[in-house]
Amino acid sequence: MHVIIIGAGIIGLTTAWQLLQDGHRVTVIERNPRVGEGTSFANGAQLSYSYVAPMASKSVLGSLPKWLFSAGSPVRYIPSADPGEWAWLLRFLADCNDARAAASTAKLLALAALSRTRLHAMIEATGIEFHHARNGKLVIQSTRESQDAAETQMRLQAAMGSTQTALTAAECIALEPGLESVAHRLVGGIHTPDEEVGDCHALCAGLHATLEATGTTFLLGTEGRLAMNGQRVTAVDTPGGTIEADLYILASGVAGRAMGQQAGLSVPILPIRGYSISAPVIASNRAPVRSITDTARKTVYAPLGNRLRAAGFAEIGGHDSRHLTARAEALHADLQAIFPGACANTDLQPWAGLRPATPSGVPVIGPTRVSNLMLNLGQGALGFTLACGSAALLADLIAGRRPSINAADYRG
Ligand SMILES: Cc1cc2nc3c(=O)[nH]c(=O)nc-3n(C[C@H](O)[C@H](O)[C@H](O)COP(=O)(O)OP(=O)(O)OC[C@H]3O[C@@H](n4cnc5c(N)ncnc54)[C@H](O)[C@@H]3O)c2cc1C
Numbered sequence: 001m002h003v004i005i006i007g008a009g010i011i012g013l014t015t016a017w018q019l020l021q022d023g024h025r026v027t028v029i030e031r032n033p034r035v036g037e038g039t040s041f042a043n044g045a046q047l048s049y050s051y052v053a054p055m056a057s058k059s060v061l062g063s064l065p066k067w068l069f070s071a072g073s074p075v076r077y078i079p080s081a082d083p084g085e086w087a088w089l090l091r092f093l094a095d096c097n098d099a100r101a102a103a104s105t106a107k108l109l110a111l112a113a114l115s116r117t118r119l120h121a122m123i124e125a126t127g128i129e130f131h132h133a134r135n136g137k138l139v140i141q142s143t144r145e146s147q148d149a150a151e152t153q154m155r156l157q158a159a160m161g162s163t164q165t166a167l168t169a170a171e172c173i174a175l176e177p178g179l180e181s182v183a184h185r186l187v188g189g190i191h192t193p194d195e196e197v198g199d200c201h202a203l204c205a206g207l208h209a210t211l212e213a214t215g216t217t218f219l220l221g222t223e224g225r226l227a228m229n230g231q232r233v234t235a236v237d238t239p240g241g242t243i244e245a246d247l248y249i250l251a252s253g254v255a256g257r258a259m260g261q262q263a264g265l266s267v268p269i270l271p272i273r274g275y276s277i278s279a280p281v282i283a284s285n286r287a288p289v290r291s292i293t294d295t296a297r298k299t300v301y302a303p304l305g306n307r308l309r310a311a312g313f314a315e316i317g318g319h320d321s322r323h324l325t326a327r328a329e330a331l332h333a334d335l336q337a338i339f340p341g342a343c344a345n346t347d348l349q350p351w352a353g354l355r356p357a358t359p360s361g362v363p364v365i366g367p368t369r370v371s372n373l374m375l376n377l378g379q380g381a382l383g384f385t386l387a388c389g390s391a392a393l394l395a396d397l398i399a400g401r402r403p404s405i406n407a408a409d410y411r412g
Helices: 009-020 060-068 082-096 100-124 144-156 169-175 177-185 200-213 253-262 323-337 380-400
Strands: 002-006 025-032 075-077 137-141 164-169 190-192 217-220 225-229 234-240 241-243 248-250 271-281 289-296 299-304 306-318 351-356 364-367 375-376
Touching: 009 025, 009 100, 009 200, 009 241, 009 375, 009 380, 060 075, 100 144, 100 200, 137 144, 137 169, 144 190, 144 375, 164 169, 169 190, 177 323, 177 364, 200 217, 225 253, 234 351, 241 253, 241 289, 248 253, 248 299, 253 351, 271 380, 289 323, 299 323, 306 323, 323 351, 323 375, 364 380, 375 380
Parallel strands: 002 025, 002 248, 025 217, 075 306, 137 289, 248 375
Antiparallel strands: 137 190, 164 190, 225 234, 234 241, 271 306, 271 351, 289 299, 299 306, 364 375
């Protein structure tokens, strides 16, 4: 079968890889001149298989006033007149309760577990180098309240198979001596020993090379648009001509909502902007060995080869590039405060990207009412983590195999 995938981020590329394993002929259409240059470019680098708590939770409701009115908050909401955004927010608010958050967590954990297995198989088959390491993750807390909430989430996830340990402040510093500088505000942490990191963009580039060498066609620098005839996609229109296939897959990240509309579908995806900086490590004894998430600052740190990446912020609305310098400076200040002397102050690589978020945090994977159109969208803050599982689930559905997880959980 000939399959066209629109989007060459981590979701489109892992989907192409899985479909190639099933013997399909695959064409990938990407509007950027190179792969992995959308949201998959410089994300937080976490393969966060056990730490999947969705953003929609009861605690969010109490934080809303702070997000609306504080310019310095790491989470920021600037309202717009877009009715799609309001519909998304209403669904998000409806998901902000314990029962829905627990259900979403269970779905995300199942997809994450499948992702881990499939990523490892893909690495073994391809040998792609992307600074992949199983170095564990430590999530640090600065208030008793947040440590208690984290322990509650840990117990919920333990019942679903995650192995995590609650640590005291002293135990956190014993594990990561670089954290001594924030000892005064450390209350405790959650340690997950088998979490992983990797460079998502390097994995995208490696997949591109592997896929191209094994027969996948890439149309880069090519914007695609769905051509429809009733409830069927007839082709993808591009500036270079029309391309037909048996099956079409949207893996177009934050453009998924607009592309879905071309087929008459309403896909609830909102862009949530985040930022990162990657700084050269100059004193490895002061840098973390593990991924660190600083809950108070909502910032994650990941060692990637000879760099340390800091990522954070969640902004809904007001999307423009004006904030990049200020946000990058804030991330750099946080990095210097938590790991003083670990990194150089020059050659910093700032970046901003848009998380393709669904209200519940659970992605939309599978068939649609358009008979030859499938979706692999909305992995949000966890797209790198969930990519291989999402691709495997979709490949199973296309092949008519029974997936190892419940496909109905990801139908949107
Ligand atoms: C600051 C930040 C930190 C993050 N940290 C992590 C993390 O630590 N761990 C994790 O798991 N996830 C993380 N994420 C989320 C993760 O990066 C995303 O979920 C993931 O990259 C989404 O991949 P994607 O392939 O869906 O989207 P993209 O990478 O954006 O790819 C979609 C592609 O589709 C193309 N496209 C769109 N429309 C068209 C069209 N009409 N024609 C042709 N091409 C088109 C785009 O150009 C783009 O290249 C983070 C995100 C951000 C912003």
